[in-house]
Amino acid sequence: MPERRRWASWSVAVLLAVWAVVRLTGFELGWFLTQLMTLTPYGAVLALSAAALLAFRNRPAALVALGAAVAMLAAVLPRVFAGTAPEGGASLRVLTLNLFGRADSAEVVRLIDRHDVDVFTALELTPGQVSALKAAGLERRLPYQVLEASEGPTGSGVYARFPLTRINGLFTVIGHNMPAARVAAPPGAVEVVAVHPNPPLPRLYGEWNASLAALPAARPGVRRILAGDFNAGLDHRAFRDLLGKGYRDAAAQAGQGLTPTWPSGRAIPPIITIDHILVDASIGVRGVEVSDVPGTDHRAVFADLRLG
Incomplete structure (x- = not known):
């Protein structure tokens, strides 16, 4: 793989991994990261897509992106599953x-x-x-x-x-x-x-x-x-x-x-x-x-x- 493409692959994977770590740890320093966290559901989709694309170009970077996707999906997906609705009250x-x-x-x-x-x-x-x-x-x-x-x-x-x-x-x-x-x-x-x-x-x-x-x-x-x-x-x-x-x-x-x-x-x-x-x-x-x-x-x- 050409060095430039390898660098680009790792840049994408690392940035997605940082996004996931900030979301999981709550380490939001400043307004920019706070604004970025608002888009985490889209970040999960982006990370999953990146993992799929990188799988054919840079497998280690793809695994990093996949880890970021799994972490963000674990935070996001519970919101689409309804809890038990109360019967009385x-x-x-x-x-x-x-x-x-x-x-x-x-x-x-x-x-x-x-x-x-x-x-x-x-x-x-x-x-x-x-x-x-x-x-x-x-x-x-x-x-x-x-x-x-x-x-x-x-x-x-x-x-x-x-x-x-x-x-x-x-x-x-x-x-x-x-x-x-x-x-x-x-x-x-x-x-x-x-x-x-x-x-x-x-x-x-x-x-x-x-x-x-x-x-x-x-x-x-x-x-x-x-x-x-x-x-x-x-x-x-x-x-x-x-x-x-x-x-x-x-x-x-x-x-x-x-x-x-x-x-x-x-x-x-x-x-x-x-x-x-x-x-x-x-x-x-x-x-x-x-x-x-x-x-x-x-x-x-x-x-x-x-x-x-």
Whole structure:
């Protein structure tokens, strides 16, 4: 094999191996590696393809690429296998959506009606969007609200069918507004947080890490749901650390953990999964559905939950 082709083969294999090691160890130093981790499901496919191509040119390099593929697939594939759905428990139907400040309000309300939603967390909620949702009839379905609307991307809110009580001081809010509320659901109270940290861009990377780390841990005797645009996915160490505080990703529990949620409504299809509904161990997941909504660059995530 010509030296240049051998060098190229090993470069590809080693880079894929480094990607796999960073994913497995969580050794994400800086924003670039963090952004790269978002694409790990595609990295697994790339590594598998590279292993197949290199098998006829450089067998040792092919084995390295295959090892990287196996490592990444081991991290990614469990998300497509649904766990055991709970048989009993009271239903709580939750929807989360980053409205982008200009989502089609009538479509949002139709989606809430279709899923018979009990709790809705709205991100990038502007005062204008609050008015538009009200005009579209949202308050007839979800009359209770704890809102922190704001111009730009910082606003968020919680809407519910049942009475809400604002929770102050549950955690240190870093980044966008992230209101927390106690929902007086019929089987017992549930705490809900509308989550929306800033994205892990170069100048915001440290803040993104701190924001996810500041979110509250699950607590025995307290039902809690974190729902929103986390600007993070299951391949980020910071997000896995949050799950380690006692939460499960509803979509992964339902076998929908690889369903992408961003971007939506653009020339390219959705490619990454950064919108989530997290639940503590006392809450079961019956099903999850991801839907497009006109006017926003995020997809809506709905979860049919069961309260134990």
